[in-house]
Amino acid sequence: MRLDILGLGLATLMIGGCSHGSSSSAASTAGAAQPVASAMLDTPTGAVAGGYLGFDRNDYPGDETMSGLHKTFAFTGYWLTNPPGENANSWQGKRGVLKQQGWGFLVLANGRLDAEILKAQKHGTSPSELARKDAAIAVAAARSEGFPAHTILFLDQEEGGLLLEEQAAYLLAWTEAVAASDYLAGVYASGQPVPNGPGQTITTVQDIRSRVKAKHLHEIAIFDAQDTCPPAPGCTVQAKPLSTSGEPNLTAWQYSQSPRRPELTRSCAKTYAADGNCYAPGFPDTFLDMDLGSSPDPSHGR
Numbered sequence: 001m002r003l004d005i006l007g008l009g010l011a012t013l014m015i016g017g018c019s020h021g022s023s024s025s026a027a028s029t030a031g032a033a034q035p036v037a038s039a040m041l042d043t044p045t046g047a048v049a050g051g052y053l054g055f056d057r058n059d060y061p062g063d064e065t066m067s068g069l070h071k072t073f074a075f076t077g078y079w080l081t082n083p084p085g086e087n088a089n090s091w092q093g094k095r096g097v098l099k100q101q102g103w104g105f106l107v108l109a110n111g112r113l114d115a116e117i118l119k120a121q122k123h124g125t126s127p128s129e130l131a132r133k134d135a136a137i138a139v140a141a142a143r144s145e146g147f148p149a150h151t152i153l154f155l156d157q158e159e160g161g162l163l164l165e166e167q168a169a170y171l172l173a174w175t176e177a178v179a180a181s182d183y184l185a186g187v188y189a190s191g192q193p194v195p196n197g198p199g200q201t202i203t204t205v206q207d208i209r210s211r212v213k214a215k216h217l218h219e220i221a222i223f224d225a226q227d228t229c230p231p232a233p234g235c236t237v238q239a240k241p242l243s244t245s246g247e248p249n250l251t252a253w254q255y256s257q258s259p260r261r262p263e264l265t266r267s268c269a270k271t272y273a274a275d276g277n278c279y280a281p282g283f284p285d286t287f288l289d290m291d292l293g294s295s296p297d298p299s300h301g302r
Contacts, residue, residue: 044296045102046074050241051292054106054252058083060090061286067101072237072281074296075104077289080141084110084158095145095301104297106223106252107147108188109138111156111174117166127166128173135177142183149182152221152251152299160190160204160225168211179218186221186299188254191247192228192264205247221251223291223298227264232256234268235278239292252298256290 046053056077061069066076076098079091098105112120112130120130138153155174159167175185189208193201205222212220224247226232231244232255245253259276260269273279277287 044074045070046072046296048237048239048292050243051239051253051294052104052296052298053237053239054104054291054293054298055280055288056106056108056254056291057258057286057288058086060094061283063094063097065283065286066098066103068283069280069286070101070103075106075291075293075298077106077108077291078145078299078301079108079110080138080145080153081110083108084156092141092145095147099302104293104295105147105151105299105301106154106291106293107142107151107299107301108154108156109134109141111158112170114159114164114167117170121166127169131170131173132177135174135181139178139181139183147183147299147301150184151301152184152186153178154186154188154221154223154299157187157189157204157208160192161194162196162202162207163204163211168207171208172211172215172217175212175220176217184221184300185218186223186251188223188225191224191226191245191253193246203247222247222249223252223254224250225254225257227255227257227261229265229268232265232268234265234271235260235273235290236271237281237290239290242292242294245292250294252291252293254289254291258287258289 052074053072054075055073078095079089082089117127117130121127142151142153155171157171163171171187175187178185187208190204193203196202205224208220224245226245231240231246233240235256239255242250242253256278258278260272278290280286280288
């Protein structure tokens with residue numbers, strides 16, 4: 001995932017998201033030079049003060065690596081569709097082996113950038129129509145992968161700040177379409193405050209919640225992207241409680257991203273590898289985004 005700030009007349013700003021691409025030899029060397037601090041965790045796997053450790057990344061790391069990662073992490077992000085910027089989905093068909101390994105799930109579906117929504121609209125497809133088509137694809141993929149009824153499917157909202165009207169129309173039509181199925185709706189969105197008038201700020205999460213409340217729509221589970229240090233602790237498995245993220249009532253918090261955003265992570269820069277990525281404890285070739293969940297299975301996908 002990779003989030004941009006839009007709206008409010010602000011210049012586009014990258015806010016972060018799921019780790020992109022495969023590990024390279026350069027990344028591996030950097031990760032080995034400055035690995036993330038690891039910790040021996042008591043059972044249940046991934047349990048820490050105030051939540052459960054998890055991770056997400058665009059590329060599937062491999063069955064053997066996933067087995068090893070489960071010694072530290074309770075849950076994993078799981079893509080139903082091609083991740084952002086990717087032409088294929090390497091997670092497809094892996095739910096069975098991951099469930100057997102004991103993983104919990106944070107189930108993800110790629111959303112649309114504002115430019116894509118506007119392009120479709122220009123060609124006669126409204127934001128709501130586009131959203132319903134995309135939601136149907138995500139629901140079909142969840143069923144094909146064997147996720148049970150009431151699993152939460154999280155829409156990846158890549159662009160942050162105050163939502164533009166077409167973005168809001170797309171996002172809310174997607175969540176309503178999923179809520180009308182036998183699955184539950186969630187959204188991955190920015191918890192990074194941005195200016196919203198004199199002396200005021202707003203986050204994308206707050207904007208979404210206010211729109212849902214105003215329209216009396218189905219409740220949306222929130223996966224908050226907020227890697228600013230503080231409140232984020234940086235690339236470490238010594239996570240802070242979920243309640244310290246800055247947003248209340250979260251299902252999950254993405255508190256560390258690969259690569260890090262230098263302007264927001266200066267105070268915790270030393271927790272990241274020299275190349276700016278966050279590497280899994282004991283796996284210097286595997287960079288990822290670190291998450292904290294309210295449950296070892298945040299999407300209830302087991």
